[in-house]
Amino acid sequence: MHEAEKPPHADRAGYVDTLIVGAGLSGIGVACHLRRDRPRHSYTILEGRGDLGGTWDLFRYPGVRSDSDLHTLGYAFKPWTGEKVIASGQAIQDYIRETAGQHGVLPHIRFGHKVIRADWSGAEGLWTVEARRTDGEHVLHTCRFLVVSTGYYDYDAGHLPDFPGQDRFKGTFLHPQHWPRDFDHTGRRVVVIGSGATGVTLVPALADRARHVTLLQRSPSYVLPVASKDALADAMRRLLGDRLAHRLTRRKNIAAQTFVYRLSRRHPRIVKKLLRTLQRRLLPQGYDIGTHFGPRYEPWDQRLCVVPDGDLFKAISSGRASVVTDRIAAFAEEGIQLASGALLEADTVVTATGLNLLAFGGMRLEVDGTPVSLPDTRVYKGCMLSGVPNLAFTVGYINASWTLKVDLVCAYLCRLLNRMDATGRWTCVPHHDGGDAGTRPLMDFAAGYVQRSIDAFPRQGDAGPWRMNMSYKEDVRELRHGRIEDGVLRFGNPTERTATPEPMSSADPTGPTEP
Structure with missing residues (x-):
């Protein structure tokens, strides 16, 4: 991209093409996909904790382990070679760390940076993201695309009933x-x-x-x-x-x-x-x-x-x-x-009375000065939100290994960015035609920890791109092979610039090669 064609303020300190929130299994996966499939793409990971691993860094109770096999809970591009396929939490964290090291991701992580808000400017075509460091200082980052990989658990407190006496x-x-x-x-x-x-x-x-x-x-x-x-x-x-x-x-x-x-x-x-x-x-x-x-x-x-x-x-x-x-x-x-x-x-x-859910790590979103009410949004292809530009999120399966879904979302994100580069568009936003008929909770699941908090999350529809698929086969068809330009995803450019952006990646615009 030529210097004159960058969006306003793209040269300010802290600007990257993509900002990833969370350095757990999902966030590291996003970074590795970008590194492999868009090598010229700049990115930073903001992580509120002092180490990577997310859930596998948080939980330290005796026996903590996976509840699905590591051949599917692990990444498609990184073979699991451990002795046990139902692996300990420490083994999973070591696997994540090794993957991040092999793909050069570690220098891009900013630990002790808890994201508290993100504001989108349609005029600039940029997100401004505010993070609070562990020393109390607030810092700003800007990016073209924001990826939220915080999972859905509240890492600060678990669920504790009020027991009599x-x-x-x-x-x-x-x-x-x-x-x-x-x-x-x-x-x-x-x-x-x-x-x-x-x-x-x-x-x-x-x-x-x-x-x-x-x-x-x-x-x-x-x-x-x-x-x-x-x-x-x-x-x-x-x-x-x-x-x-x-x-x-x-x-x-x-x-x-x-x-x-x-x-x-x-x-x-x-x-x-x-x-x-x-x-x-x-x-x-x-x-x-x-x-x-x-x-x-x-x-x-x-x-x-x-x-x-x-x-x-x-x-x-x-x-x-x-x-x-x-x-x-x-x-x-x-x-x-x-x-x-x-x-x-x-x-x-x-x-062991369960966990609390927390949508998007508790961060607040605004689009052109208007706060985003997550329950009023609809999920698009299980990874984007209606009316929210240039944002993706990673939430895995409930009925299968989490990372199966995350890998597909990462591949879709790379395909989307490549297509936007190839066609000279800077922004994309899923457009929902309104109406609440047929909507359901994001996770249609009877577990108590879901039912306690699910009303604070985005909702899904009954069909089409507004459904949160829990089928790997359907997601392969939609995320890996489905059309990018489907008439629902709207593309454009910031209002403060007229130049067409030059692609930021030398990757094949048809999309990444699946491992």
């Missing part, structure tokens, strides 16, 4: 989101409140050294034992090499995830029977599976919890852990008084 308890309260690094649970009687993914992860991890661990749940979840290692993937890697084996294993696992989800929705009785059969093999004879592992809802109304190598069931069978399905009446000095009348003694109570 909680202040009477003389033991230790812990929340998994704020686990003390030096906490020693050896010999303690631990009660973990909650039946979700965090709870079923914590129980076997704590049971190794605790006196006893009890999972206290108001109602059960579906829990699926899975292998922590993939023997077929290991064999293919030895025969075919890392890259080809990763590609084939990824396809195999995508097909398996899709099959399980569709079977659960279409034939829930078959899935429930299969789960019970697998659980019965790992639990003591006569164990009351119906009470403790028989939910009132259907499979995949909420996310299935996975336990690698059946570790939760093995901990129960060994006697080191147990499950109590009951309601909390009140806390007592020595533990928890249950609605059934029983007293559950405890030295330590872990409140």
